[in-house]
Amino acid sequence: MNDAELRQLAGEFRAVLRQVVYLIRAMDAEGELSTSVVSTLNMVSAAPMRVSDIARNAGIRVPSATEQIIKLEAAGLVQRISSDSDARVVLVRLTDKGRDALDAANEKRDAPIAEALASLSEEERQAIAVALPALAKFQSAMGA
Amino acid sequence: MNDAELRQLAGEFRAVLRQVVYLIRAMDAEGELSTSVVSTLNMVSAAPMRVSDIARNAGIRVPSATEQIIKLEAAGLVQRISSDSDARVVLVRLTDKGRDALDAANEKRDAPIAEALASLSEEERQAIAVALPALAKFQSAMGA
DNA sequence: CCTATGTCAGCACGACTGATATTC
DNA sequence: CGAATATCAGTCGTGCTGACATAG
Numbered sequence: 390m391n392d393a394e395l396r397q398l399a400g401e402f403r404a405v406l407r408q409v410v411y412l413i414r415a416m417d418a419e420g421e422l423s424t425s426v427v428s429t430l431n432m433v434s435a436a437p438m439r440v441s442d443i444a445r446n447a448g449i450r451v452p453s454a455t456e457q458i459i460k461l462e463a464a465g466l467v468q469r470i471s472s473d474s475d476a477r478v479v480l481v482r483l484t485d486k487g488r489d490a491l492d493a494a495n496e497k498r499d500a501p502i503a504e505a506l507a508s509l510s511e512e513e514r515q516a517i518a519v520a521l522p523a524l525a526k527f528q529s530a531m532g533a
Numbered sequence: 534m535n536d537a538e539l540r541q542l543a544g545e546f547r548a549v550l551r552q553v554v555y556l557i558r559a560m561d562a563e564g565e566l567s568t569s570v571v572s573t574l575n576m577v578s579a580a581p582m583r584v585s586d587i588a589r590n591a592g593i594r595v596p597s598a599t600e601q602i603i604k605l606e607a608a609g610l611v612q613r614i615s616s617d618s619d620a621r622v623v624l625v626r627l628t629d630k631g632r633d634a635l636d637a638a639n640e641k642r643d644a645p646i647a648e649a650l651a652s653l654s655e656e657e658r659q660a661i662a663v664a665l666p667a668l669a670k671f672q673s674a675m676g677a
Numbered sequence: 678c679c680t681a682t683g684t685c686a687g688c689a690c691g692a693c694t695g696a697t698a699t700t701c
Numbered sequence: 702c703g704a705a706t707a708t709c710a711g712t713c714g715t716g717c718t719g720a721c722a723t724a725g
Contacts, residue, residue: 405665406553406556407572407575410553415676428551448558452694452709456708475700476699499544502547517668520661527653528553584682585683595683598683599684600684620724622682
């Protein structure tokens with residue numbers, strides 16, 4: 390793919406990406422948990438995570454992450470625990486209540502997505518399925 | 534594709550969609566114009582558009598659109614003109630200055646996207662290129 | 678008179694920068 | 702002492718609802 394084709398693809402891709410913002414907003418409106426919150430809960434679902442890592446991963450500044458985490462703790466969805474090896478570090482851990490809320494939110498969001506996917510042709514669905522790994526890799530490349 | 538496969542795809546797709554938020558934010562940080570602003574300017578770039586149509590298209594309420602349009606007019610990027618046929622209607626038109634700003638913003642945003650795409654393999658780029666129309670159709674399906 | 682369109686006022690959420698402990 | 706980590710304080714952008722003016 391030459392430079393001109395690359396720029397062409399970038400432009401078309403940008404237009405699609407911009408529209409995603411509206412989809413996310415629509416998803417937020419229906420559920421109880423905002424996208425940012427679900428995203429944070431997902432991050433700490435596998436293992437406790439440092440505040441700075443959460444911030445970097447979420448593409449936000451540390452104070453913004455702290456603020457959100459404090460709210461999540463007040464809601465009982467996460468716990469803040471101190472690190473054994475470094476007293477400066479705060480680890481964020483998902484509570485049982487947080488896991489329940491996360492599972493419920495994910496399922497609730499999958500429903501309309503699955504419905505929209507079902508309305509596409511089999512070829513279109515396959516095209517999206519095949520592109521998903523490439524999209525994930527693209528996101529990593531943009532982040533770096 | 535059966536129900537189980539559909540749900541599986543929806544879940545993976547959701548994870549990718551969520552990450553797009555961070556990309557958009559990163560794009561916003563670098564440019565002068567926010568994504569919302571660029572989106573609005575793009576909408577009125579072809580032809581003048583009503584406030585209510587802009588709001589519906591952007592997935593926001595009319596008062597929010599009005600507010601943004603007033604700011605854009607203050608910045609000299611758009612003009613508000615009255616409709617001939619209906620005096621209640623306000624049409625938003627892109628100014629020359631607005632067109633320049635829009636072109637510059639779009640080019641500036643395409644650069645890092647093209648760069649990230651260039652770092653992918655030819656197969657991955659093709660996968661994304663093929664999926665773009667399906668993604669656009671998916672977005673329409675979600676909006677309805 | 679009722680509806681449609683747009684604007685104004687007041688509010689909430691979530692990000693940011695700058696300043697401040699505390700620990701390494 | 703300088704660097705790293707997290708938090709606090711204050712601000713800003715951008716969305717929302719409810720109330721309102723004007724035109725159809």
